[in-house]
Amino acid sequence: MNKTKMLLLPGVILGVGLMLNAADTKSVTVPAPDAKAAGADLVAQMNQPKGTPVAQAFAFLPDTVATVGGKKITKAEFIAEMTKQVPGGMVPAQVPLEVLKMQAPQMVEQYVMKMVLDKALADSKITVSADEMAAQLKSEIEKMPREQRNMIEQMLKAQNKTLDDVIKEQAANPAAQKMMALQKFIASKSGKIEVTPAEVEKFYKDNPAQFKEPGDPADSVRASHILIKVDEGADQKTWDKAKAEIEAIIAQLKKGADFGKLAAEKSACPSGKSANGSLGAFGKGQMVPEFEKAAYALKVGEISGPVKTSFGYHVIKREAPQAERAMPFAEVKDRLTAALKQQKEMAAFQKVVEELMKAADVKILVKAEMPKMAPAAAPAAPAKAK
Numbered sequence: 001m002n003k004t005k006m007l008l009l010p011g012v013i014l015g016v017g018l019m020l021n022a023a024d025t026k027s028v029t030v031p032a033p034d035a036k037a038a039g040a041d042l043v044a045q046m047n048q049p050k051g052t053p054v055a056q057a058f059a060f061l062p063d064t065v066a067t068v069g070g071k072k073i074t075k076a077e078f079i080a081e082m083t084k085q086v087p088g089g090m091v092p093a094q095v096p097l098e099v100l101k102m103q104a105p106q107m108v109e110q111y112v113m114k115m116v117l118d119k120a121l122a123d124s125k126i127t128v129s130a131d132e133m134a135a136q137l138k139s140e141i142e143k144m145p146r147e148q149r150n151m152i153e154q155m156l157k158a159q160n161k162t163l164d165d166v167i168k169e170q171a172a173n174p175a176a177q178k179m180m181a182l183q184k185f186i187a188s189k190s191g192k193i194e195v196t197p198a199e200v201e202k203f204y205k206d207n208p209a210q211f212k213e214p215g216d217p218a219d220s221v222r223a224s225h226i227l228i229k230v231d232e233g234a235d236q237k238t239w240d241k242a243k244a245e246i247e248a249i250i251a252q253l254k255k256g257a258d259f260g261k262l263a264a265e266k267s268a269c270p271s272g273k274s275a276n277g278s279l280g281a282f283g284k285g286q287m288v289p290e291f292e293k294a295a296y297a298l299k300v301g302e303i304s305g306p307v308k309t310s311f312g313y314h315v316i317k318r319e320a321p322q323a324e325r326a327m328p329f330a331e332v333k334d335r336l337t338a339a340l341k342q343q344k345e346m347a348a349f350q351k352v353v354e355e356l357m358k359a360a361d362v363k364i365l366v367k368a369e370m371p372k373m374a375p376a377a378a379p380a381a382p383a384k385a386k
Contacts (some may be wrong), residue, residue, distance in 0.1 A: 008172070010249045012152070015338075028059075048092060050088075050089060050093065051088070051090035051091050051092045051093045052091045052093070053089060053090060053091075054079055054082045054083045054086060054090070054091055055079050055083070057091040057095075057097070057100060058075070058078070058079055058082065058100065058104070060097075060100075060101060060104075060369075061075045061078070061104060061108075061366060062075065062365060062366065063075050064361060064365055065078050065108045065325055065364070065365055065366050066108055066109075066112050066362065066364050067116065067361075067362070068112060068116065068360050068361065068362050069351075069360055069361045070361065071114060073111075073115075078107075078108060078111055082107070082111075097142050097161045098133070098369075100142055101368070101369035102368050102369065102370065103368075104366050104368065104369075105366045105367060105368050107224060108364055108366045109362075109364050111264065112364065113353060113357065114371055116353075116356050116357055116360050116362065117353065117356065118184065120185065120356050121178075121181060121182055121185050124185050124188070126181050126182065126184050126185050126188070127177070127179045127181050128177045128178075128180045129173050129177075130171045130177070131171070132180075133170065133171040133176060133177050133180055134167050134168065134171035137170060137171065137178060138167060141163060141167075145334065147273070147274045147275065148274065149163075150270075150273035150274050150283050151270045151271075151273065151274035153272035153273075154269075154272070154273055154274070155270055167336055185348050186345075186348060186352050188352065189348075189355075190348035190349075190352055191350045193341060193344045193345055193348060194341070195340045195341045199340060200240065200333060200336050200337050200340060201329065203336065203340060204329050204332065204333075204336060208326065209214055210265055210286040211326060211327045211332055212324060212325070212326055212327070213322070213324065213325050213326075213327055214324050215321070215323045215324040215325075216281040216321040216322050216323075217281065217283060219283060219284065220281040220282060220283045220321070221281065221282060221283075221295050221318060222278075222279075222280060222281040222282075222318070222319040222320065222321055222322060223279055223282075223298075223316050223317060223319055224248055224259060224260070224263060224271075224275075224276065224277035224278045224279060224316070224317045224319060224320050225263070225267070225269065225271070225277055225279060225291075225293045225314045225315065225316045225317070226246070226259075226262060226263045226266055226267040226269075226272065226277055226312060226314065226315050227267050227268045227272070227312055227313070227314050228242040228245045228246045228249075228266070228268060228312050228313045228314075229244075229269075229312040230242045230266035230311070230312035230313070231241075232310070239308075239313075242312050242313045243306055243308075245266075245313070245315050246306045246313040246314065246315055247306060249262055249266060249315055250303065250305065250315050253315065253317075254303075255301055259276070259277060259294055259303075259317050260276030260277060260278075261276070262277075263276050263277025264277070268312065269311075277317075278319070281322065282295075284296075288309045288310060288311070290307060290308060290309045291307060291309050291314065291316070293309045294314075294316055294317075295316050295318060298316065298317075298318035299318065300318055300319070300320050300321075301317075301318065301320070302317070302318055303315060303316070303317045303321075304316040304317075309344075
C-alpha cells in the first residue's frame with residue numbers, strides 16, 4: 001500500500017486552529033479592494049461552468065474501489081461520501097479529469113482510512129464529553145504565549161465574542177469532540193510524547209539557516225501604529241471624538257510616552273497587544289492609500305499627526321529597517337518545542353494509522369492514471385545536399 005496520507009492532525013492544533021478559524025483576522029494591514037477589479041472577478045466567477053456532479057466526475061472508477069478484510073468497498077459508497085464533502089455535490093469545473101484520475105487512489109485511501117479509524121475509535125469506547133473538551137481547550141489556551149492570546153482575544157472582540165464563548169461553542173461540537181477522542185485514542189496506542197530541552201537545542205544548533213530572519217525589502221517601510229477605531233457609518237461627532245483621542249495620544253508621545261506601551265493600552269488593532277503596535281515591514285499597495293502615504297512620508301523615528309482612514313484615526317511611527325539577523329534561541333525556544341512535539345505526534349499518528357490499515361487488511365484497487373503526453377514531433381528531414 002502507498003504510504004498513508006494524513007487525514008487528521010493530532011496535538012494542540014485542534015484548540016488553536018478552532019480559535020483562529022472563529023476569528024476575523026482583517027485589520028488595517030489588509031488593503032482596500034479595488035471595486036472595479038472585484039466586480040470583474042465576480043463576473044468571471046459567474047461565467048464559469050458550475051462543475052460536474054461527483055458521480056459523473058468519478059465515473060471512471062471501478063465498481064469496487066477497495067477491500068477491507070476481504071469486504072468490498074464500492075464506487076457507489078465512495079461517491080456517496082464524496083458528494084457530502086464537496087459543496088453542492090459538484091466537482092469544481094477548474095479541476096480537470098486528469099487530476100482526478102491521478103489523485104483517485106489517495107482519495108479512496110483517505111476514505112477507507114476514515115472508515116478504519118472510525119471503527120477503531122468506536123471499538124476503543126473512548127469518548128470526550130463537553131466538559132472535558134472545554135477543560136482541554138482552556139488548558140491549551142493557557143499555554144499560549146501572552147501575545148498570541150491577546151491577539152486572538154482582540155480579533156474575537158471585533159465579533160462581540162470572547163474566548164469563553166468560543167470554548168463553549170466548540171466544546172459542544174460533536175465533530176470537535178470526536179477529533180479530541182481520536183487524539184486520546186492515538187495517545188493510548190503511541191504512549192506519551194515529549195520533547196526534551198536537549199532535543200530542542202540540538203535542532204536549533206543543527207539548523208541555523210531555519211532561524212535566520214531576512215532583512216526588510218529595499219522599497220519597504222517598517223512602522224508601528226495606534227488606532228482609534230471608528231465603525232462604518234458613524235456620524236461626524238464620533239469621528240471628531242476619535243480624532244480628539246488620537247491627538248491626545250500624540251501629545252503624550254511628544255512628551256516622551258512609550259509608543260509600544262500606549263499601543264498595548266489604547267490601540268483597537270490586534271497589533272497593539274500582540275506586538276506593541278508593530279506592523280512589521282510592508283511595501284507599496286499593502287496598506288490603504290492614506291496610511292501608506294503617511295508612513296512613507298515619515299523619517300525613521302518620526303511620529304505622524306492624525307491619519308484618517310476607513311478604519312478610524314491612526315498615529316504612525318516609522319521604525320528603523322531590520323537587517324537580516326539570526327533569531328536567538330530564547331526567542332524561538334517555545335515555538336520550536338511545540339513544532340518538534342507536533343512533528344513527533346504526526347509521526348506517531350502516521351504509525352498507528354498504518355498499523356490499523358495493515359491489521360484491517362486494506363487493499364486499494366484504484367490505480368493512478370498519469371496524463372498522456374503528446375507524441376514528440378518527428379525530426380525534420382535533412383536538407384538535400386546541393
